[in-house]
Amino acid sequence: MDGASVAERSLLTLQQLEHLILVLHRRGYEVIGPLVRDGAIVYDVVDRLSDLPAGWTDEQEAGRYRLQRRNDGALFGYVVGPQSWKKYLHPGEVRLLAAERHGQTLRILNNETTPPRRAFLGVRACELAAIAVQDRVLLGDRYRDSVYASRREGIFIVAVNCTQAAPTCFCTSMGTGPRVRSGYDLALTELVGPDKHEFVVEAGSEAGAEVSRELARATAAEDVCQQADAAVERAASQIKRRMDTTNIRELLYSNFDHPRWDNVAQRCLTCANCTMVCPTCFCTTVEDVSDITGTHAQRWRKWDSCFTQNFSYIHGGSVRSSGKSRYRQWMTHKLASWIDQFGSSGCVGCGRCISWCPVGIDITEEVRAIRESTTSSKESGHGNS
Amino acid sequence: MEENKVATAANFDPMLPQPYSVLQVVKETADTFTLTLQARNGAGTAPFEPGQFSMLWVFGVGELPISISGDPSDLGRLVYTVRSVGEATNSLVNREVGEAIGVRGPFGTGWPIHQAEGRDVVVIAGGIGFAPLRPVIYEVLHNRKKYGRLVILYGARSPRELLYRKELAAWVRQNDTQVLVTVDYGGLSWRGHVGVVTTLFKYARLQPARSLAFTCGPEIMMRFAARELENLGFARENIYLSMERNMKCAVGFCGHCQYGPHFICKDGPVFSYDKMRPLLEKYEL
Amino acid sequence: METLERIIAEHPFFAGLDPYYINLLTGCAANVRFDSGTYIFKEGEEANEFYLIRAGKVALEIFPPQRKPIMLATLGDGEILGWSWLLPPYQWKCHAHAIEPVRAIALDGKCLRGKCEQNHDLGYELLKRFGQIMELRLAATLLQLVDVYSNGRK
Numbered sequence: 001m002d003g004a005s006v007a008e009r010s011l012l013t014l015q016q017l018e019h020l021i022l023v024l025h026r027r028g029y030e031v032i033g034p035l036v037r038d039g040a041i042v043y044d045v046v047d048r049l050s051d052l053p054a055g056w057t058d059e060q061e062a063g064r065y066r067l068q069r070r071n072d073g074a075l076f077g078y079v080v081g082p083q084s085w086k087k088y089l090h091p092g093e094v095r096l097l098a099a100e101r102h103g104q105t106l107r108i109l110n111n112e113t114t115p116p117r118r119a120f121l122g123v124r125a126c127e128l129a130a131i132a133v134q135d136r137v138l139l140g141d142r143y144r145d146s147v148y149a150s151r152r153e154g155i156f157i158v159a160v161n162c163t164q165a166a167p168t169c170f171c172t173s174m175g176t177g178p179r180v181r182s183g184y185d186l187a188l189t190e191l192v193g194p195d196k197h198e199f200v201v202e203a204g205s206e207a208g209a210e211v212s213r214e215l216a217r218a219t220a221a222e223d224v225c226q227q228a229d230a231a232v233e234r235a236a237s238q239i240k241r242r243m244d245t246t247n248i249r250e251l252l253y254s255n256f257d258h259p260r261w262d263n264v265a266q267r268c269l270t271c272a273n274c275t276m277v278c279p280t281c282f283c284t285t286v287e288d289v290s291d292i293t294g295t296h297a298q299r300w301r302k303w304d305s306c307f308t309q310n311f312s313y314i315h316g317g318s319v320r321s322s323g324k325s326r327y328r329q330w331m332t333h334k335l336a337s338w339i340d341q342f343g344s345s346g347c348v349g350c351g352r353c354i355s356w357c358p359v360g361i362d363i364t365e366e367v368r369a370i371r372e373s374t375t376s377s378k379e380s381g382h383g384n385s
Numbered sequence: 386m387e388e389n390k391v392a393t394a395a396n397f398d399p400m401l402p403q404p405y406s407v408l409q410v411v412k413e414t415a416d417t418f419t420l421t422l423q424a425r426n427g428a429g430t431a432p433f434e435p436g437q438f439s440m441l442w443v444f445g446v447g448e449l450p451i452s453i454s455g456d457p458s459d460l461g462r463l464v465y466t467v468r469s470v471g472e473a474t475n476s477l478v479n480r481e482v483g484e485a486i487g488v489r490g491p492f493g494t495g496w497p498i499h500q501a502e503g504r505d506v507v508v509i510a511g512g513i514g515f516a517p518l519r520p521v522i523y524e525v526l527h528n529r530k531k532y533g534r535l536v537i538l539y540g541a542r543s544p545r546e547l548l549y550r551k552e553l554a555a556w557v558r559q560n561d562t563q564v565l566v567t568v569d570y571g572g573l574s575w576r577g578h579v580g581v582v583t584t585l586f587k588y589a590r591l592q593p594a595r596s597l598a599f600t601c602g603p604e605i606m607m608r609f610a611a612r613e614l615e616n617l618g619f620a621r622e623n624i625y626l627s628m629e630r631n632m633k634c635a636v637g638f639c640g641h642c643q644y645g646p647h648f649i650c651k652d653g654p655v656f657s658y659d660k661m662r663p664l665l666e667k668y669e670l
Numbered sequence: 671m672e673t674l675e676r677i678i679a680e681h682p683f684f685a686g687l688d689p690y691y692i693n694l695l696t697g698c699a700a701n702v703r704f705d706s707g708t709y710i711f712k713e714g715e716e717a718n719e720f721y722l723i724r725a726g727k728v729a730l731e732i733f734p735p736q737r738k739p740i741m742l743a744t745l746g747d748g749e750i751l752g753w754s755w756l757l758p759p760y761q762w763k764c765h766a767h768a769i770e771p772v773r774a775i776a777l778d779g780k781c782l783r784g785k786c787e788q789n790h791d792l793g794y795e796l797l798k799r800f801g802q803i804m805e806l807r808l809a810a811t812l813l814q815l816v817d818v819y820s821n822g823r824k
Contacts, residue, residue, distance in 0.1 A: 096400050099487075101444050106404045106425075106485035142651065143636040146398045256667055283640030286633050290445030297445035301400075304639070311641060313631050315470040316820070325669035333643065340646035512819035542819035569814045571729065571741030576769055579729060579744040581813040588746065603818035609809075 009228075010212060011220040012188075012199040017075075018049040020158070020186075023214050024119045029156055032088060033121035034078070039067055041081035043088070046121065053078060060166040060351065063360030074192045076122055079166040080350050084279030085120055085127055089151045090134060096147075096286065096299040119156035123184065125177030126169075126350040128159055130279030132183055136342040137282050147301070156207060159184035163231035168351030170241040170364055176348045178235045180204075186212060189228035200228040241354075243364040244371060245335075245345065251371060252336040256328070260369045265324035267359050272305035274353035274361075275330065280346050283311070306330050331363060399636045402442045402487025403428065407480045408462065413548050417468045417513065418478040419454065422486060423461065430463050434495025435520030436599075436627060436655045440635050441465065442487030443480070447473040450632040450650070452517035452601075453491060458527055463488065466516035466548065492635040494655045496521050496625055501597040505533040507589070509610050511540045511582055511602020515548050517627050517654075518601050526559060533596075535562045536589050540582030540606070543570045565589060582606060583613045593618035599655075601627040608665045611658045621659035628653050628661070645670060674699055677775060681722055683750055683799055691792050694785055698778040703771070710751070710766040717754035717762045718780045723747060726772030731765045743810065744769070753800045755779025 012020070024031050033046035036053045046052060058078040059066045070077050100107045123131075135152065138145040162169075162178035171177030180187045185208030189200040200220045203209035220228070275281040285304035290297040304311060307326050312319035320326050338346030347363070354362045405422040412418055424430050433439075433453050442448040455464025469478045480486060498506075498521060506525050510518045525532045537556060541547045547566065557564045565585045567578035578585060582602070591614075598614050600607050607626045614624050630649045633639035642649035645664045647656070664670055675696040678684055684692060702721070704710055710721065710728060721728075728751055730742040742764060745751050754762050756779065786793030 097402075099444060101485070104406075104483050104485060106444065106487070108402055108404055108487060110398060110401055138638060141637055143399050143638070145636075145638050146400070256670075282638070284633065284638065285641070286448065286639075288445055288447045294445060299442075299448075304633075304641070306640065311631065314629055315468075315474075319630065320669045322669060329643075329670075337643070337646040341648070540819075542817070546819065567744075569817070569819065571744070573731065573739050573741065575741060576727075577744070578746075579741045581810050581818075583813075584743070584810050587748075605816055606813065606818045609813060 009200050009202045009220040009225055010217040011224060012201050012215060012217065014049070014197045014199075016215050016217070017188075017199055019215050020211070021046065021048060021121070023211055024121075024156065027156075027211070028117050029119035030116040031119045031121055032085075034076070034081070036067065040065065041067070041078050042083050043081075043085065043120075043122075049075070052076075052122075057164075058166065060168045060355045061360075062168065062354050062362050063357055065355045072192050072194075073197060074190055076160045076188070076190045077164065077192070079162065079164065079169060080124060080126070080352060082277050082352065082356055084277070084350075084352070085123060085131060086134060086279055086282075088118060088120070089131065089155075090138065090145075090148050090282060091151075092303045094147050094301050096301050099297045099299075101295055101297070115151045117154050117156075118151070119158065121158045123157050123159045123180075124162055124350075125159070125180040126171045126174075126348040127279055128157070128180055128183045129171075129174070129176035129348040130350070131157075133280045133342070133344060133346060133348065134282060136344065137280075140342070156211075157184045157186075159187040159204075161187060161189040161228070161232045162235045163190060165235045165238040166351060166355075168241065168354045169239050169349065170243050170351060171349035172236055172239045173241070173243040173245060173364075174345060174347055174349035178239070179232050184208070189231060191224070191227055191231065198224075200225060241351070241362075241364055243347075243349070243367055248345075248367065249336040249339050251367075251374070252332045255370050255374060256332075258370050258373070260366065260373065261324045261328045263369070264327050264361060264366055265322065267361055268307075268323050268327045269358060270307040270323045270326055271358060272307040273356045273358060274363075275305040275307060276303065277352040277356045278334075279350060279352070280334075280348060281305070285311075306333070331366060334363075335367065399489065400634065402440070402448075402489045404485050405463065405488045407482050407484050407486060409482065410478065410480065413466060414546050416470070417466060417546075417548060419464060419466045420478070420480070420486075421455070422463045422465070422488065424488075425485070430460060431491060432460060433457060433463075433491035433520075435498055435524055436495035436517050437491035437493050438517070438635070438654065439463065439465070439488050439490035439492065440632075441477060442489070443473065443476045444485065444487070446476045448487070448489075448633075449473050449477060450492075450635060451477075452627070452654075454516035454519045456523040456527075457520050458523065466513065466519075468513045490635060493650055494653055496599045496627075496655050497597070498524055501525075502531045503533065505536065505592055505596035507536045507538070507591060507596050507598040507614075509538045509582060509598060509600040509602070509614075511600075511606040511610075512542065512546070513548070514600075514602030514606075514627070515539055516601075518599060519549065519552075521599055522556065526556070526562075529560065533561070534590075534592075535559070536591065536596075537562070537564045538567075538582055538585045538589060539565070540567045540569070540585070540602070543568050544572060544575045544577070563589060581609070583610055586613060586617060591617060591619075593620075593623075596623065598624045599627075600624070604629070604665070611662070611665075615658070621662060622657050624658035625655050626658060626661050627655050674701065674775065677724070678722070682748070683722065687795055691795065694789075694792065695777060695782070698781040698785075700776050700778075702774050702776045704768040704774070706768055706771050708768050710768055710772070711762045712765050713762055715762050717752065717760045719776050719778055720750060720752035720755055721774040721776050723749050723751055724773045724775065726768060726774075727770040728772060729767045729769045731767050733765070742814075743807070750800075750803055752779075753804060755783070756796070756800055 052075045138148040159180040184204040334346040404425045409421040438452045451465045454466040571579040630642040637651040
């Protein structure tokens with residue numbers, strides 16, 4: 001718990017939260033938040049609080065995701081759905097350029113239009129961590145990805161502390177949640193009961209503090225803050241899934257030829273679902289299209305997946321032609337080489353890849369299988385099975 | 386398209402190609418061509434280091450990473466040697482003079498040629514892998530006094546597939562330059578060496594302690610060449626390889642070119658053998 | 671005869687070999703020359719000798735039926751030509767074609783085989799040295815087999 005922020009926490013009623021969306025609109029933000037669509041909670045434009053998934057929760061397990069009714073009206077009473085904020089920051093499809101050709105003249109046009117200023121409402125701790133990971137990938141080096149940079153800049157983030165966890169969650173192992181720690185403008189903790197529905201709110205930035213001041217507010221009383229903290233603690237204690245990350249880089253690098261890769265390859269369909277739902281997976285491909293007259297062409301960038309055969313194609317064939325090598329690449333990149341490349345794990349413990357795997361492959365279980373088979377009997381007592 | 390902005394230096398985007406014109410297309414072998422490009426609109430070409438590559442974009446078809454094979458001191462033009470092995474490479478080599486090609490780059494690390502000053506330069510090329518090494522040869526020959534011996538060892542599949550034949554003949558006559566060529570399959574009229582490129586080492590009068598070796602070619606060839614050089618007494622950090630993987634962006638965003646912890650596009654393509662050795666033997670890495 | 675002995679003694683292939691064996695080898699050795707274009711041996715013939723190439727270039731060739739002849743490898747100054755004399759069935763597996771004028775020292779394999787049977791130390795020394803050459807030749811052939819420069823499409 002961050003003691004310093006306790007005194008600054010204020011309390012919002014449900015009505016005052018409605019006002020938050022208005023204030024954000026007034027400040028020129030398009031507000032993106034959770035809503036129910038196609039049997040899942042997805043992120044899209046929200047205009048009013050009633051767009052939010054009041055009274056819904058998600059039931060998740062390996063290979064399973066179902067919406068269920070709650071017995072209260074909680075707005076943030078679900079965990080995470082198939083989408084993440086990369087939908088907006090690192091879009092699935094974006095036009096890189098348009099070009100015109102007339103005879104031997106060629107005009108290449110930068111296609112980037114200014115994206116709307118956006119406010120994200122309902123960003124979880126693991127998702128904040130994922131945004132920080134993608135920041136390091138797409139902004140943190142010699143080159144900046146201008147598509148990402150223009151969308152990322154000036155984002156207003158309203159985070160939400162999780163007060164319940166799904167069985168697929170393992171943010172506690174990855175050190176990312178369930179409490180939000182940084183990278184937000186405002187952070188909400190929802191308190192919902194038979195006779196109350198309120199939100200403890202804390203500002204994480206000057207912009208957040210300004211917005212917070214605009215909302216009619218009362219300081220959150222000590223006992224309310226304690227209730228909020230307890231709710232987050234309860235979510236933490238619900239998390240049973242674990243991934244032991246001790247020396248995980250060395251563990252995976254030294255087990256390149258482990259028989260477990262054959263085992264997982266027998267189950268993996270190489271469908272790429274895990275990479276599509278992963279909030280940190282960033283790989284893309286480029287597609288060229290031209291019109292039938294051959295005078296206009298466009299280049300589109302689209303999400304790609306290391307699970308596809310073509311991903312590693314160089315003339316003559318794919319470097320990773322087996323499913324085994326592709327699963328190994330994904331997991332080893334996510335948990336090991338990511339550390340070399342970007343200074344942190346690529347996994348934030350959100351559990352999406354577990355829920356959305358059609359055959360229920362569980363990354364934590366795969367790590368455990370490799371670790372336990374390579375741990376001597378003396379050390380096996382430290383496992384976390 | 387009213388809202389579109391024309392690209393200028395002010396809004397530089399590494400993903401945005403600049404238009405170049407095809408000045409010349411020279412057929413090297415049955416399937417390999419050398420293209421010379423010149424920037425349009427009077428723009429100069431960006432200087433490059435030997436070993437760097439560009440992304441060449443063909444309107445409506447696609448984009449390919451191609452090593453620069455020209456002379457680094459010739460700032461007005463960019464030269465590429467392309468082997469036509471698929472749709473995109475085909476369309477690239479079928480451009481006519483005057484046509485436009487989009488160019489991004491140069492990208493990646495070059496050969497550490499300046500570390501080789503005062504030392505022998507050993508160039509070991511296989512097949513199309515000769516292309517990114519040709520700028521090294523130009524650099525050494527232009528600044529002959531800065532370097533020791535220049536040893537060029539080049540292997541190709543058959544005599545018909547040898548690149549830069551005229552230049553090879555000219556380089557043989559240069560001072561302190563040894564050129565050895567070998568093919569895997571010689572016809573009966575071939576009077577040169579037959580065998581993989583490593584079989585040339587015994588003729589090359591190598592001085593491992595005072596040389597830098599640069600190798601580019603099929604990965605398995607580089608693997609054997611580097612191992613053999615090490616057996617001959619080359620330190621691993623004095624052997625450099627140019628690696629190839631699928632690339633879409635060339636700036637580390639698309640994820641395709643990952644090779645263990647490395648991005649071939651921005652950490653490479655040129656790597657020292659001490660970094661590559663643990664990875665080269667991993668199948669389907 | 672003295673020069674022949676010195677050439678053999680100084681050849682890297684025989685480095686470290688006991689002078690007694692060098693003397694034995696010299697007893698089986700003779701200077702030979704081949705004009706450019708001539709065949710030193712041909713596939714299927716009995717293999718009863720090997721050569722230390724002193725100058726010139728020798729191509730190893732095979733002639734697959736209905737296909738173009740293939741030049742497998744070239745051997746040059748200082749290299750050893752031929753190991754089929756050492757092991758049954760003592761038969762050449764390819765042609766050796768002098769593509770330049772060749773000067774070499776021929777060693778009588780039949781004579782050496784007899785000496786190796788009588789003196790296993792000499793036999794071991796020769797096998798060790800020829801084993802090394804076979805290893806290198808096999809490694810080079812492996813890479814040719816991979817056809818490293820092919821574009822992957824057959």
